[in-house]
Every structure is written in structure tokens, then in C-alpha cells.
Amino acid sequence: MKRMRIGVEKVNWFSTYRVHHRVAGHFRSGRAFLLGDAAHIHSPVGGQGMNTGIGDAVNLAWKLAAVLRGRANPSLIETYEPERIAFARRLVETTDRAFTQVTSSRPTARFVRQRLAPLLAPLFFSFQSARSLIFRTVSQTSIEYRRSSLSRGMAGAVRGGDRLPWVKMESNRDNFAPLQSLDWQVHAYGEAKPEMQALCSERKLPLHVFPYSAATRRAGLRRNAAYLLRPDGYVGLAEPDGVAGNIASYLDSLGLSPLRASTSGW
Ligand SMILES: Cc1cc2nc3c(=O)[nH]c(=O)nc-3n(C[C@H](O)[C@H](O)[C@H](O)COP(=O)(O)OP(=O)(O)OC[C@H]3O[C@@H](n4cnc5c(N)ncnc54)[C@H](O)[C@@H]3O)c2cc1C
Numbered sequence: 001m002k003r004m005r006i007g008v009e010k011v012n013w014f015s016t017y018r019v020h021h022r023v024a025g026h027f028r029s030g031r032a033f034l035l036g037d038a039a040h041i042h043s044p045v046g047g048q049g050m051n052t053g054i055g056d057a058v059n060l061a062w063k064l065a066a067v068l069r070g071r072a073n074p075s076l077i078e079t080y081e082p083e084r085i086a087f088a089r090r091l092v093e094t095t096d097r098a099f100t101q102v103t104s105s106r107p108t109a110r111f112v113r114q115r116l117a118p119l120l121a122p123l124f125f126s127f128q129s130a131r132s133l134i135f136r137t138v139s140q141t142s143i144e145y146r147r148s149s150l151s152r153g154m155a156g157a158v159r160g161g162d163r164l165p166w167v168k169m170e171s172n173r174d175n176f177a178p179l180q181s182l183d184w185q186v187h188a189y190g191e192a193k194p195e196m197q198a199l200c201s202e203r204k205l206p207l208h209v210f211p212y213s214a215a216t217r218r219a220g221l222r223r224n225a226a227y228l229l230r231p232d233g234y235v236g237l238a239e240p241d242g243v244a245g246n247i248a249s250y251l252d253s254l255g256l257s258p259l260r261a262s263t264s265g266w
Contacts, residue, residue: 028077072254175187196226
């Protein structure tokens with residue numbers, strides 16, 4: 001407190017609790033699913049617990065809803081555990097390490113904490129790349145599911161399993177607006193082939209065509225490629241040449257039938 005120049009005059013309430021660092025062996029057993037702190041528990045260092053639990057809930061919710069409504073094969077639900085458990089394991093391991101460092105009474109740990117960190121932290125945060133790295137990590141926007149069985153293809157720098165890169169369009173619009181439908185959809189940046197338009201119309205799959213620009217190029221999106229997006233905004237299939245047949249095969253392999261029908265242009 002002295003070093004931080006904080007004076008505590010009165011404590012109104014405090015509690016002690018035991019910090020656990022554990023991940024459940026499985027996130028699913030038959031009809032029972034584990035998510036949130038019940039699936040992975042760790043110290044509050046980094047403030048990631050609630051965010052991770054919400055990520056689990058989003059991942060599981062759209063899959064359960066699709067299967068219960070008969071819009072996807074039941075095997076879709078099997079992708080919940082592999083997609084979420086890998087991140088939970090990584091998170092628990094890193095917060096465990098950080099917590100050990102933050103609470104250790106070893107002289108070197110105390111030296112790092114009390115002398116080195118206060119000196120180096122401002123320097124570290126003065127770099128834009130460092131701030132950007134911290135932002136991506138803490139916001140969890142760098143989570144990807146590239147190894148998931150739901151993730152296929154690569155177009156530009158974007159692969160199946162990546163979070164769709166956010167791109168600001170003209171007139172204050174952005175490519176995330178259509179994601180509010182929380183449904184499967186296709187994004188094309190540049191042009192969509194007539195066969196793609198026909199497929200989307202036939203399958204009642206919303207197709208959103210955005211102009212190709214310097215911003216979309218910087219985001220790693222490929223001109224005239226087609227990105228089949230999951231209801232959670234992750235890329236299911238990145239189809240570099242916008243071939244409609246490959247989108248159809250992907251949908252068929254999962255037994256997917258989207259709900260709504262709409263086509264929009266920009
Ligand atoms: C000090 C501290 C600071 C934190 N700071 C952050 C932060 O900055 N950012 C962040 O993202 N996360 C933070 N977290 C973590 C976050 O609070 C948790 O990850 C999150 O609340 C977990 O939500 P949950 O719904 O999975 O579990 P919980 O919030 O634990 O909810 C489980 C609920 O189930 C109820 N319950 C238990 N057993 C039963 C039963 N048998 N029947 C019926 N109900 C039952 C419980 O009463 C509870 O209401 C922090 C945690 C702590 C302790």
C-alpha cells in the first residue's frame with residue numbers, strides 16, 4: 001500500500017476464498033453439458049472467467065438450438081467440447097502461472113512484482129503492438145477453432161475456424177451488422193457468382209455482398225471469395241473462389257438447413 005501510495009482507513013467487508021485451478025475431463029456426458037466455472041475454474045487474474053463461460057454458452061446454445069429444431073445433424077453437438085476445452089486448458093494454465101507469480105513470496109518474484117514490473121509496464125504499454133496484443137488476448141477476439149471438424153478451407157488470410165475479421169464499411173456500416181441475425185449466412189467481398197446467388201436463394205441462406213476495398217484487403221479477406229459463417233460469427237467454410245457446390249457440400253455434410261431467406265447488396 002505504501003508503494004502504491006494508497007491509504008486504507010476502514011474495511012467494510014472482506015472475504016477469503018480458495019483458488020482452484022482445474023478443468024473438467026469432459027464438457028459433455030450424454031445429455032449433460034458443463035460450461036462456465038463448472039467446467040473450468042481458475043484465479044480471477046486476467047478477468048477471463050465470466051467471458052469464457054459466456055463463450056461456452058454461445059458455442060453450445062446455437063448448436064443445441066439447431067439440433068433441437070431439426071436443422072442440423074445431432075453430431076453437431078459433439079463439436080462443443082473440442083472447440084471449448086482446448087481454450088479452457090490454455091487459460092487455466094496461463095492464469096495459474098500468473099497467479100503463482102503474483103502471489104509468490106520468493107525474493108525474485110517479489111523483486112519482479114515490486115521493482116521491475118512498475119518500471120517496465122509503462123514502457124511495454126507505450127507500444128501500439130503490445131496494447132493490441134493485450135486487447136486481443138483480454139477481449140478473447142483471438143480465439144479460433146481452426147482444428148474443429150466444422151472448420152474448412154482458406155480464402156486470403158482467413159481460414160475456416162477464424163473469427164470473421166471486422167471491417168468498417170462506408171457510411172458507418174460494418175460487416176458485423178448481419179451477424180445480429182444469429183444465423184448461418186454467406187459473405188462475399190466483391191462479387192457473388194450467379195450460382196452462389198441461386199444456391200443461397202434455394203437453401204434460404206442469407207447472402208451478404210460487400211464491396212471489396214482496401215479495408216477488406218487489409219483484414220485478410222479475398223476478393224470474390226465466399227465465407228460461410230456460423231451463427232456465432234466464426235467462419236465455417238472459407239471458399240476462395242466462391243464455388244457454390246462447396247458451400248452446398250458443407251451444408252449437406254452437417255445436415256444444415258438455415259431458417260430465414262434474404263439477399264442483400266451494398
Ligand atoms: C474475485 C473475482 C473476480 C472476478 N473477476 C472477473 C472479471 O473481471 N472478469 C471475468 O470475466 N470474470 C471474473 N471472475 C470470474 C466470474 O465471476 C466467473 O467466472 C463467473 O461468475 C462464472 O459464472 P457461472 O455462471 O459459470 O458460475 P456461477 O457464477 O458460480 O453461477 C453458478 C450458480 O449456480 C448456483 N448453484 C450452485 N449449485 C447449485 C445447485 N445445486 N442447485 C441450484 N443452483 C446451484 C450458484 O448459487 C450460482 O448462482 C471473477 C471471479 C472472482 C471470484
